Amino acid sequence: MALHFSVKEFQNREDLVIRSLKEKNLDALLIFRQESMYWLTGYDTFGYVFFQCLVLTLQREKILLTRAPDLRQAQNTSIIKDIRIWVDKEGSAPSDELKDILNELNLENKNIGVEYESYGLTGRNALQLNHSLVKFSLQDESFLISKLRLIKSSNEINYVKKAAFLADKALEKAWEL
Numbered sequence: 001m002a003l004h005f006s007v008k009e010f011q012n013r014e015d016l017v018i019r020s021l022k023e024k025n026l027d028a029l030l031i032f033r034q035e036s037m038y039w040l041t042g043y044d045t046f047g048y049v050f051f052q053c054l055v056l057t058l059q060r061e062k063i064l065l066t067r068a069p070d071l072r073q074a075q076n077t078s079i080i081k082d083i084r085i086w087v088d089k090e091g092s093a094p095s096d097e098l099k100d101i102l103n104e105l106n107l108e109n110k111n112i113g114v115e116y117e118s119y120g121l122t123g124r125n126a127l128q129l130n131h132s133l134v135k136f137s138l139q140d141e142s143f144l145i146s147k148l149r150l151i152k153s154s155n156e157i158n159y160v161k162k163a164a165f166l167a168d169k170a171l172e173k174a175w176e177l
Helices: 007-023 034-041 068-077 094-104 123-132 144-149 154-176
Strands: 028-031 053-057 062-067 082-086 111-114 137-140
Touching: 007 028, 007 034, 007 053, 007 144, 028 034, 028 144, 034 053, 034 144, 053 094, 062 068, 062 094, 068 082, 082 094, 094 123
Parallel strands: 028 111, 062 082, 111 137
Antiparallel strands: 028 053, 053 062
8 A cells, every 4th residue: 555645744744743852852752643653654554442652762763563463554554664563462561562662762761752642542551551661751742743733734735635626526426327
């Protein structure tokens, strides 16, 4: 499946997020909202009700932690190159695997924004996340990307105009039939 926008468009969006992270003195953002992942990388999945997290650092590192069933969608619908899999089985602790990723990125004792307001980050998952990441300074940033998404780029506006044009053509054809 092709990306809906150019790599340059996604880079521009990433620039906006990085600028916001710097303004808020954050070293990384833990992205749990599907719509945020989609806007930032093109990643589109039905797996949003399960624990999955896209880590974005100030150094522009992007690591997706997801389940095996979502691997192909992540590879085929996004610009994400580093995709890690957690095994969905009884006793799994994906928040511990996320902690390992954050340690790998040298983010312990750093300021990290978290999209707590998310379908996949259930109450239980959030409790596990907070327990796993006790050595990290976490801050609720559930709407950081949502606010950035409010202002549409010219590419987004053109995309919507094209979609509206195609919908109008389809409606005209339907009325003919």
